[in-house]
Amino acid sequence: MVAEIFVLAEHRQGIIRDITYEMLTKARETAQKRNIMVVSVLLGNDVDKGAEILSEYVEKVLVIEDPRLENFNSDVYQRFLTALINKYKPWLIMMGHTSYGIELAPRLAASLNIPLATDCIDFFLEGEEFFVVRQMYNGKVNARLRMRRAETYMVTVRPATFAAAKPQTQIKSMIIKEKVAVEDDLKVGKRFIGYACPPPSAVDITTAEKIVSIGRGIKDASNIPMVEELAKVLGASLACSRPIVDKGWMPSDRQVGNSGKIVKPKLYMALGISGAFQHVMGLKNSELIIAINKDPNAPIFNFSDYAVVDDLFKVVPALKNKILEAVSQSRGV
Amino acid sequence: MDIVVCVKQVPETAEAEIKIAPDSKTIETAGLVYDINEWDVYALEEAVRIKEKFGGHVTVVTIGSEDVDSILRKCLARGADRAVRVAYPNVSRLDPFLTAKILHAAIKEMHYDIILTGVQAGDDCYAVTGPIIAEMLGIPHATMVKKIELESGVARVVRELEGGWEEILEVKLPALFTVQTGINEPRYISIMGIRRAMQKEITVKNLAEIGLSSADINEDNGWLYMDKLFIPPVERKVEFLRGSPDEVAAKLVAILRSRRII
Numbered sequence: 032m033v034a035e036i037f038v039l040a041e042h043r044q045g046i047i048r049d050i051t052y053e054m055l056t057k058a059r060e061t062a063q064k065r066n067i068m069v070v071s072v073l074l075g076n077d078v079d080k081g082a083e084i085l086s087e088y089v090e091k092v093l094v095i096e097d098p099r100l101e102n103f104n105s106d107v108y109q110r111f112l113t114a115l116i117n118k119y120k121p122w123l124i125m126m127g128h129t130s131y132g133i134e135l136a137p138r139l140a141a142s143l144n145i146p147l148a149t150d151c152i153d154f155f156l157e158g159e160e161f162f163v164v165r166q167m168y169n170g171k172v173n174a175r176l177r178m179r180r181a182e183t184y185m186v187t188v189r190p191a192t193f194a195a196a197k198p199q200t201q202i203k204s205m206i207i208k209e210k211v212a213v214e215d216d217l218k219v220g221k222r223f224i225g226y227a228c229p230p231p232s233a234v235d236i237t238t239a240e241k242i243v244s245i246g247r248g249i250k251d252a253s254n255i256p257m258v259e260e261l262a263k264v265l266g267a268s269l270a271c272s273r274p275i276v277d278k279g280w281m282p283s284d285r286q287v288g289n290s291g292k293i294v295k296p297k298l299y300m301a302l303g304i305s306g307a308f309q310h311v312m313g314l315k316n317s318e319l320i321i322a323i324n325k326d327p328n329a330p331i332f333n334f335s336d337y338a339v340v341d342d343l344f345k346v347v348p349a350l351k352n353k354i355l356e357a358v359s360q361s362r363g364v
Numbered sequence: 365m366d367i368v369v370c371v372k373q374v375p376e377t378a379e380a381e382i383k384i385a386p387d388s389k390t391i392e393t394a395g396l397v398y399d400i401n402e403w404d405v406y407a408l409e410e411a412v413r414i415k416e417k418f419g420g421h422v423t424v425v426t427i428g429s430e431d432v433d434s435i436l437r438k439c440l441a442r443g444a445d446r447a448v449r450v451a452y453p454n455v456s457r458l459d460p461f462l463t464a465k466i467l468h469a470a471i472k473e474m475h476y477d478i479i480l481t482g483v484q485a486g487d488d489c490y491a492v493t494g495p496i497i498a499e500m501l502g503i504p505h506a507t508m509v510k511k512i513e514l515e516s517g518v519a520r521v522v523r524e525l526e527g528g529w530e531e532i533l534e535v536k537l538p539a540l541f542t543v544q545t546g547i548n549e550p551r552y553i554s555i556m557g558i559r560r561a562m563q564k565e566i567t568v569k570n571l572a573e574i575g576l577s578s579a580d581i582n583e584d585n586g587w588l589y590m591d592k593l594f595i596p597p598v599e600r601k602v603e604f605l606r607g608s609p610d611e612v613a614a615k616l617v618a619i620l621r622s623r624r625i626i
Contacts, residue, residue: 043529103531106504128491130525133483134507137492138499141461146587149460149490162591167488168377172384172391174488175591179584220504221535224520229528241625247378265626277546283528290524298625305378319623320600321616326379333598337619339605339612349613354626357617 034122034182036062037093039112040073040085041131043103043226047081050127052195054188055088057154058125059198065156067122074111076101086204088197094208099217105135106219112139114211121183128187140185146178147185152192165189170308170330190289191312232284234268241267241298244287244314245275248303248324248343252280257344258302261351264358267298272310288313302343306331323347365420365514367411368474370467370481370493371404371439373432377486388592390456400435403482405442407543409550410512411480412443418514420477421445425470427463428455433566440561441553447566450574452581459586460488464496466581469574472501478519479540483508491542498540505540506533510547 036058041048051071058069070091073082076098085092095115099107112135116124126132128150140147148154152173153164161178163186178184236242243262249255255269262269269285276286287294288310299317303324304310311334314320322335323343332338339346375396383392400408411422423446424439426432432455436447450470452458458466471479479498484491491507498505510530511522519535524544535541571578583589605615620626 043525048526104533130508130523133491134495134523137460137495138505140492140587141464141496141499146461147492148588149492163588165489166596167593168375168382168391169486170596171377171382172593173596174593176588177591179587179589220539221506221533224532224534226525227522227530227532265620273545279549286528289526291528293527297623298620315599319619319625321619326381328381330596332602332604333596334600335602336600337605337616338602339616341609341612345609346612349609350616353610353613353617354620357621358626 034120035068035070035091037116037119037121037124038069038071038089039124039126039132040071040081041127041129042073042075042078042081045075045078045081047084048127048129049195050129050188050190051085052088053190053193054125054127056193056196057188059089061123061154065122070121072112072115074100074108082206086206087202090202090204092204092206094206095211096208097213102223103131103134104219104221104223105138106221107217108135109139109142110213110217110219111211113143114213115209116143116183118211124183124185126185126187128189132187136185136187143183145183145185146181147187148176148178149187150189151186152189154186166308169305170311171328189308191315229284234284236268236270236285236287237292237294239268239270239294239296241265242270242287242294242296242314242317243267243300243302244270244272244304245302246272246304246310247274248305249275250303252278254344255280257347261347261354264351264354265298265300267300270294272304272307301331301335302347304331305329306334365414365418365477366475367414367420367422368471368476368479369404369408369411369422369424369439369444370471370479370497371408371424371426371435372401372482372485372487373398373426373428373435374401374485374487384593384595388594389590391593398431398435400438401482401485401487403484403486403543403545405550406545406547407480407482408439408442408444409548410543411478413548414478414512414514415443423448423474425450425467427452427458427466429453436566437561438553440564441557442551443557445564447564449566449568451568451570457583458581459588460490460492461496461587462581462585464493464500466571466574466576467493468497468500469571469576470569471497473574477538479503479538481540481542483542483544494540494542501540503538503540504535505542506535507542508544509541510544512541512547
């Protein structure tokens with residue numbers, strides 16, 4: 032049997048998450064080159080709908096259903112996946128570099144002695160060597176790494192890296208319900224208790240047309256009013272990156288990024304934000320991105336339309352004044 | 365409650381200029397400032413808070429040469445009781461699997477109820493060391509933890525998911541948790557803390573003393589080998605606006621007007 036690519040479908044309460052489709056795009060491209068098959072592996076309970084949807088993207092959907100797989104618990108998943116991997120010996124196992132993959136992949140890889148590379152933005156074969164590309168040092172450097180040669184490789188893929196596209200030609204797909212041998216009295220060290228969804232926000236930055244956003248470069252909470260004034264003259268909502276919420280300077284409903292909100296305004300102005308990918312993911316589809324940062328190598332500039340390398344404490348007041356001037360002129364005052 | 369915290373020394377890169385070294389596998393280290401990995405600071409603070417509430421000891425563990433003793437001193441000043449360094453000359457050559465293997469060997473002989481690590485290290489961002497250590501020790505784990513509540517023999521933890529969602533897990537102790545930033549507000553180092561830290565000893569162990577041979581930590585036993593570093597390509601065509609703050613502000617206003625944003 033030719034070794035396949037396993038793409039672990041990620042879902043929350045039966046709803047397939049975007050990372051799954053993104054991984055399938057990359058998996059199909061890789062499989063085509065090697066002339067092998069992509070298999071989407073779906074673990075859950077009562078997940079027929081998800082399997083149907085996945086079958087539009089991939090030739091084979093392998094479904095394992097069990098009441099114990101109802102909610103994600105990496106301990107339980109690890110047992111089922113171990114049985115599955117030992118049976119099929121896939122060439123490559125892909126998971127999202129998400130709260131799901133981060134919990135599951137390292138332990139699964141270590142227990143099965145499969146080399147793992149996490150948070151990959153690309154991977155490819157050169158001859159018989161498997162290479163991955165991932166970021167280091169706050170996204171300022173990309174690293175190309177070679178994996179130890181193995182029969183099976185495992186990668187976790189950075190979200191929002193590949194397009195979540197359907198295959199161009201309709202594919203004939205099969206859904207296979209797989210039974211794997213996992214003991215009935217599974218002893219696991221952790222138990223899923225429940226989800227907590229975010230409380231409704233007073234301000235919904237996801238619908239804002241203009242956003243002024245602050246990061247670490249703001250230095251101190253006492254500097255926030257200066258930015259609030261700029262936001263006010265622009266008619267923009269104020270948002271922030273993670274460190275500002277961690278420090279308790281702004282509430283979590285203002286956080287833009289992977290663990291916060293995904294925004295798509297007409298204007299995103301990033302002030303003192305270096306541009307960690309977890310943050311950039313939340314804003315990169317904004318129409319116009321302007322970044323002000325005193326570090327000329329801030330990764331945020333790679334995602335911006337206009338960049339200002341300067342002290343935000345000088346530029347922000349100047350910008351506020353120029354906007355006020357412009358607005359009052361246009362009103363003919 | 366005895367708690368072990370794994371810590372790593374990393375360069376501060378958020379606001380530093382990063383240059384790739386001529387070997388194209390490492391970065392230029394001249395001029396970089398080193399400190400405790402940001403996530404580990406939160407993990408250590410959480411450990412110290414648990415100790416203050418329930419009693420016990422906090423032990424910090426790291427790998428490296430004498431260069432990293434300064435962060436261990438900082439950890440002692442922040443409230444750790446003991447510090448252990450596994451002597452290893454070239455930490456930057458360790459991949460995450462070998463790193464976990466060494467930390468596991470160092471921890472396995474210690475007494476612990478809880479092991480804490482940061483979610484990831486700010487330099488290489490693998491986010492794997494903690495769960496691998498848990499696998500090797502055969503204890504449960506949870507990653508991206510932003511709240512820990514202890515009851516008898518179990519921890520109720522809140523994990524951070526995407527989009528503001530969280531999940532609650534109940535985990536049997538002993539267990540390992542990887543701690544997310546923002547879980548607490550790390551304290552400032554006090555003068556008292558610094559004095560106390562100077563009186564404490566850093567225990568240094570070599571690989572043999574934790575039961576490993578150099579063959580165990582052979583590069584061929586790792587998962588990943590550095591091939592080369594390169595500067596990331598740009599995703600958008602960026603235009604840099606130059607001039608005095610007033611000149612830059614005027615240019616920005618012109619852009620905003622042309623796009624009918626103001």
